[in-house]
Amino acid sequence: MAVVLSVSLACGSSDQEQDLANTPKKQPMSVVTTTALLADLVKNVGGDLVSVTALVPPGADVHSFQSTPADNVAISRAAMVVSNGGGLDQFLDQVIQRSTSDGTVHILAAKALLELDDEDPHFWQNPVFAVRYVESIRDGLIAADPTNADDYQVNFTEYKDRLTKLDFDIASTLNTVDPTRRHLITFHDAFGHLAKRYGWQVTSLVGSDASQVSPGPVVEILEKVREQGLTAVFAEPQFNSDLLEKAAEEAEVEIGPIYSDVQDGEVANYIDMMLFNAKSLARLLRLSAKN
Numbered sequence: 100m101a102v103v104l105s106v107s108l109a110c111g112s113s114d115q116e117q118d119l120a121n122t123p124k125k126q127p128m129s130v131v132t133t134t135a136l137l138a139d140l141v142k143n144v145g146g147d148l149v150s151v152t153a154l155v156p157p158g159a160d161v162h163s164f165q166s167t168p169a170d171n172v173a174i175s176r177a178a179m180v181v182s183n184g185g186g187l188d189q190f191l192d193q194v195i196q197r198s199t200s201d202g203t204v205h206i207l208a209a210k211a212l213l214e215l216d217d218e219d220p221h222f223w224q225n226p227v228f229a230v231r232y233v234e235s236i237r238d239g240l241i242a243a244d245p246t247n248a249d250d251y252q253v254n255f256t257e258y259k260d261r262l263t264k265l266d267f268d269i270a271s272t273l274n275t276v277d278p279t280r281r282h283l284i285t286f287h288d289a290f291g292h293l294a295k296r297y298g299w300q301v302t303s304l305v306g307s308d309a310s311q312v313s314p315g316p317v318v319e320i321l322e323k324v325r326e327q328g329l330t331a332v333f334a335e336p337q338f339n340s341d342l343l344e345k346a347a348e349e350a351e352v353e354i355g356p357i358y359s360d361v362q363d364g365e366v367a368n369y370i371d372m373m374l375f376n377a378k379s380l381a382r383l384l385r386l387s388a389k390n
Contacts, residue, residue: 126150128244131177133188134161135361136223137208137232139368141181143258144236148247152177154191157362160337161187166194174198179243180205181236185213185220206239208232216292221359224293226266226373230259265370266296272377273297280384284320284332286343289359293376304343317346324350331383333357355383 127150132138138153145151152173155164174180175198182188182195184207199205207213211231212222222228237255241248273281281299283290288303302320324332324346331353334343337360347354356379358372366372 128179128240129173129177130179130181130240131174132181133183133191136369136372137181137183137236139361140208140229140233141236141240144233144251144254145240146250146254148244148250149240155188157360157367158337161360164190166191170194171198175200177203179203179239181239182207183220184209185217185222187220204239204243206235208235210235219288219291221289222292223369224290224359224373225296226262226269227296228292229369230262233258233262261370265373269373269377270297272374272381273299275381276384280327280329282323282327282329282384283357283380284324284329285357286334286338287359289335290357317342320346321350324352329384331355333379333383335359336362353383355379 127148128145130138130141130145130149130151132141132151132153134155135153135157138151141149141151154166154170154173155161171194174195177199180195180199180203182191182205187209195205209220209222209228209232211234212228213220216222223232233255237251240251244251281297283294283299283301285301285303288301290301290303293299294301302323304317304320320332320343323329329352332343332347332350333355335357344354357376358366361368361372366375
């Protein structure tokens with residue numbers, strides 16, 4: 100009897116394994132985001148349960164991006180769409196409204212933060228605000244796919260811990276810069292929330308919408324560079340920052356790299372981007388001032 104039972108159990112186990120092998124795997128839920136940075140945040144909360152497409156690819160300027168028919172198709176097939184809000188990706192609103200299917204969940208990741216600042220929508224430059232982003236993303240994923248709510252919550256909690264550590268690491272890195280040189284001078288006004296979080300000053304040539312370029316602030320920037328003994332100004336690679344380059348050349352200081360969105364390469368995700376920026380600032384502004 101024992102032998103027969105053993106064989107029976109073995110056969111049953113084999114049948115169950117075969118059934119599982121033949122069961123089709125559920126396809127990941129389709130999510131569309133307006134930017135590559137938002138796509139990275141969704142991937143960290145959604146994990147293998149989601150397939151994410153960013154409308155604006157890494158390295159592109161969100162302020163001048165033009166949508167294509169393929170974007171409309173991607174949105175129409177998405178169970179969830181994620182925008183930033185605050186005017187950053189407003190140009191895609193009509194595309195999203197026309198293309199989303201009935202029942203599609205559409206969230207504004209920065210919605211809970213807009214009352215804090217209605218001029219600078221780059222809230223993710225503060226990791227504490229990034230936690231608010233992923234909270235909204237978690238809630239959206241659960242609304243679109245309640246069956247996997249527990250998994251989304253676990254992923255959110257793990258990622259939140261990483262963002263908390265990121266905040267500490269950025270502060271530790273930036274604190275190596277002398278307080279008299281904690282001044283970020285940049286081309287694009289996208290780093291105000293970073294500056295506020297860590298007690299820095301920020302000056303920029305172009306507004307947060309990157310639509311108005313004026314030579315007026317150049318003189319002001321040159322004066323601040325010289326008065327404060329700064330050794331670098333900073334620019335994002337996707338922008339034509341000729342004015343800032345001329346100012347840096349005249350002041351005999353370096354132009355350092357800084358990013359407001361994820362790119363291919365060494366800043367391919369949000370955490371790496373933020374750490375890169377902090378290290379770039381610290382490395383170039385710790386240098387001895389020029390005589």
